[in-house]
Every structure is written in structure tokens, then in C-alpha cells.
Amino acid sequence: MKRLAKKVALITGASSGIGAAIARRFAEEGAIIYAYDINEPACQDWQVAANMAEEFRFVQGDVRVECSISQALNDAVEDHGTLDIVVNAVGVTGSAAGSQLDVAEWDRVLNLNLRSVIVSCYHALNIMAEQGSGSVVNVASFDGIVNSKVVPAYNTAKGGIIAATKYLAQDYAHKGVRVNSICPGIIETSTFDKAVTGAGEVNLRDKLVEAQQMGRFGQPVEVANAALFLASDEASYITGHSLVVDGGLST
Numbered sequence: 001m002k003r004l005a006k007k008v009a010l011i012t013g014a015s016s017g018i019g020a021a022i023a024r025r026f027a028e029e030g031a032i033i034y035a036y037d038i039n040e041p042a043c044q045d046w047q048v049a050a051n052m053a054e055e056f057r058f059v060q061g062d063v064r065v066e067c068s069i070s071q072a073l074n075d076a077v078e079d080h081g082t083l084d085i086v087v088n089a090v091g092v093t094g095s096a097a098g099s100q101l102d103v104a105e106w107d108r109v110l111n112l113n114l115r116s117v118i119v120s121c122y123h124a125l126n127i128m129a130e131q132g133s134g135s136v137v138n139v140a141s142f143d144g145i146v147n148s149k150v151v152p153a154y155n156t157a158k159g160g161i162i163a164a165t166k167y168l169a170q171d172y173a174h175k176g177v178r179v180n181s182i183c184p185g186i187i188e189t190s191t192f193d194k195a196v197t198g199a200g201e202v203n204l205r206d207k208l209v210e211a212q213q214m215g216r217f218g219q220p221v222e223v224a225n226a227a228l229f230l231a232s233d234e235a236s237y238i239t240g241h242s243l244v245v246d247g248g249l250s251t
Helices: 017-028 044-052 066-080 103-131 152-175 190-199 204-210 220-231
Strands: 008-012 032-037 055-060 085-088 134-139 177-184 242-245
Touching (some): 008 066, 008 103, 017 085, 032 044, 134 152, 152 177, 152 242, 177 220
Parallel strands (some): 008 032, 032 055, 134 177
């Protein structure tokens, strides 16, 4: 039997990259998918998920707008009577380091990467607590664990996700709801490709590959597999955990 058969899953940031890979893996395992994103779908994983899912719905919305994400969550419940899984995969890396990063940029990155996750969790967890079951998976980053001067606002937001995940897990465990996070390392997505290209540093990709313990970058499906495990009943006694998927980079 498929691991997520008939499970209702809402995934933010689902139109590309890690979010789309998660949507595809969940679809392969029988989930009913609500793919939430501000952008139109932009990759093969998304199309495969749409074709394969038990039921697939693209919901266009902005996670920074509370009424938008809360409405999407409530619609899933109204349509199917349950909300089994929420994955918060939306995110942006941000730009500039330390003294070059202004307040407006901090606000932009923290609102999208951290505040939106907290808001999504708040509404999802209230629904799940009422029904007495559910699993939330937040996509953080190994940058939330290790110190980096490259993108401080991003690191701060991802560290906040890890901390919030632990708190929420404790707060909702007795209600039958699990909350975990994933901390990916360098994953080969279109966003990563653009960041490397835009950095303007010669041979940056080669230098980054050399720094990887496994000698390669991670693939979105490898993060999706971790999300699948945490969302599934196979992880029924796991909550408050931050699963690092970085090929040993943070060790």
C-alpha cells in the first residue's frame, strides 16, 4: 500500500525546486495534493505530480498574506474533511552580507522565510489539533545550524524555523500532532544555479563541489524522501526533530 494513500497534503513553494520534488514524491505515494505557490508551475516535477496524484490542485497565493494561506488550508478541509500533512517549503536566499544588508532586506527575507512558516503552522496546527492527528514538516536549512556570513537574514530565518519547530512540537504532541523540520545542505535547484551564476566568482561551482563531503550537491528528490518519511506514519514517534540532509557538510 502507498505510504500516503488518500492523505490530504498542502505544500507551499510547490511550483519549483524542493517544493515541487516533495509534491512529486507525495503524489507517487498516493497523496491528495494542494500545491500552493505565488508563481505559476515551472518544472517537470510539478507536471509529473499533477499527472500522477490521486487528486491535484494548484492554489495560487502569497504565503505572506495570512488570509490567503489560511483559506487554502480551510479549503482542503472543506473539500476532504481532513488536513493530514502540511509542508512549508517556500523560501528565498536573500542577498548581501552583514553591514551591506539593510532593514528592508531583512524584513523581506524574514517575512517570507520565517513569519510565513509560523502563520502557516498556526492555522494548520489548530485544524490538526481539532481532528486529533496530522504532521507538519518545515523546510529549514543546514545554514540554520552552522554559522555563515554569506546570507545572514536567511540563516537567521532558518534557525528560527528550527527553534519554532521544537516549540510547536512540544505544544501539540499531546494533541496527536507531529511537527518536524528538514535541514537541507546545498541542493541543486534552479534557485541555486541562479545564485551561483549571479555571484560572479570564477569557478564558484567547482569550489563548492570540492567542499562537499560526498563530492557532489544534493538533489531535490533526496530532500523529498526525507519529507516523505517525516510526513508518513513511519515517523509516528518522531516530533520536534530537525533532520539534516546535507551529505555531511555540517559535521
